[in-house]
Amino acid sequence: MKLEIIPWIILFLPMLAAAGITLFTLKSRDQSARLSIGAIVLGFVLSVFFIAVNGWGPLKMESVASWLEVGPLQVDFGLRLDPLSLLMLLIVTGVGGAIHIYSYGYMHDDPGAPRYFAGLSLFTFSMLGIVLANNFLQMFIFWELVGLSSYLLIGFWFERPSAADASKKAFLTNRLGDFGFLLGILLIWDTFGALNFSAIQVELIRNPQALGALATVVGLLVFCGAMGKSAQFPLHVWLPDAMEGPTPVSALIHAATMVAAGVYMLCRVFFLLDASGSNALEVIAWIGGITALLAALIAVQQNDIKRILAYSTLSQLGYMVLAVGVASPTPAMYHLTTHAFFKALLFLGAGSVIHALHHEQDIWKMGALKNKMPVTFWTFLLATLALCGVPPLSGFFSKDEIIAAALNPEHGSVWLFLLTVGVALLTTFYMARLVLVAFFGSAKSHEAGHAHESPKVMTVPLLALALPSAAGGFLGIAHLYGKQLGQAHADYHVLAMAVSVGAVIFSFAFAWGLYWNAERDPLPEKIGALARAMRDRFYFDELYEATVIKLQEIAAAMADWFDQWIIAGLAVRGIHGTTELFGRALRLVQTGNLQTYAFLFVLSVALLLFFVL
């Protein structure tokens, strides 16, 4: 067997699993789970095998199959294998595999479990498609497929109106971003006449001015796609609502992989964003920074455990986007990788807690879970520390690189640096709040008093994810990304390190003082209106309700009026009415009486003769 067939198998295994489940095993929960889990675990094993045999080296395998030919447009269906995609392959199948197994325990009692696993497999297929795509069109198609499977999984409990609404919101918001992405792709095709990543890169190196004045526009349009998928301000509103889906879905899609797709894509096409004459990077950096700060502020005053994690995800995604914006894709991908580990772990831990408390998600109704759920607690704590950036856990290294990159004088600035430090402070604060309230103190509800550790099928994935979350900094991940995307700037590391560790200590002490043994949140009394605004998510949903949605409704009403009165009324019914009127008039002539016809016949012959002669 040739080595290069392995990635194809990895890509299509989950699709076969999804098809198999939908076609044959919708009745059987166990068989569906086995198919789905088997596909992704096999994918993981094959990925490891492939990398072990082939190494990280750039096996140039592109355009394996010609797919479409329309006039001058030629689209291949190919896989691109380089350190960037291979590492992502490992993350998606590895983290995804752990989450698949965990789902088996979490969804144990749900009658819709087969449908759930089918959705999960479809998602894995689409995500692998994005990761391996070697051209824009292929990526865009899988990009949309990811949106679709996310829609299906957020709305998994579709009988709940909130879940149905959330899935619709996520899909529409994503589409908005994707529209920009599509425009960007069209513009790129118009300029280069090619959609293949490497072809565009070669062309751009040959002729750096190829994009001319459009460089910034192209960069920003492509960034639109990332803005939707990675939930960047101002399209960030869908991600917190997406927490309506089952918790493993939140862990897989809305923490580890799909939302990371935007950042991955930015790194994949970084050569475009960095093209000469483009100012896109500056905008990207600031959007990332604003998202990070805004989300961290909101997270401080949320009470739903999943929402806190959702805003934390938003904030970390903002970090990554900011890193891309300061021309440091390596730290961005590095943080994406470590974040995938510890954020998936956090979500799975939260899921374990929610499962034990019979779907209670309010942290103020938890408490004292430390001793009742030891595995969940220790893994959750580890992930929290990694997220806060405590050395020597994985998050410390990646975050430190981003903070250092923000100081890089070429692209970064002092303001961006201060922003990242502020976000680091807030991150430690809200995570400390979450852990102190949910796991320490006294049990604040009946369920919390009688909680039990989750079954093995759920705790083992926690332990499996805890390992890379802790040791992610020593695996040489940054070095691997660096080989492809360029090494991170080596300056300022000591300063960044000192500042981030200081932020953790300071912020933790602050949170300790406020939340140790707290029965209620003391913050609203201290900062009043600001806390209320944070709790209400800075009124973004209300703002969109009042502007975008109102506008859309007005436009829809106008379109409806036009359709009813102009198209259906004037055009369609007008033509139909005129014809009918003529018909009715002509029908009067048809008396049915033979002699009338004879008379008219004679009369017309007479008239004819009169005129002719």
Add this chain to the structure above:
Amino acid sequence: MTAGLEHYLVVSAILFCLGLLGVILRRNLLIIYMSLELMLNAANLAFVALSRFNNNLDGQIMVFFIITVAAAEVAVGLALIVALYRKRQTAHVEDLTLMKL
């Protein structure tokens, strides 16, 4: 005074108009049928007269044709009327308005 071409043609025209009036005004299908025959024969008369005065036999040949066709037509037409009468118990045109919507 001998009868000239005009006399024949005038008689023919009168016959034709009588037939026409019969077709338009009479209610009974049989009478209408007879009126139709009258119109055909008016045409025959005109043909014969013109043939006689133009010294050309073409008109007379045409008359034979018309008589033959009219005979066949009478056979079919009368059969239709009889069949219609059997089915509808009437031979009046006012009752035969099935063509109307």
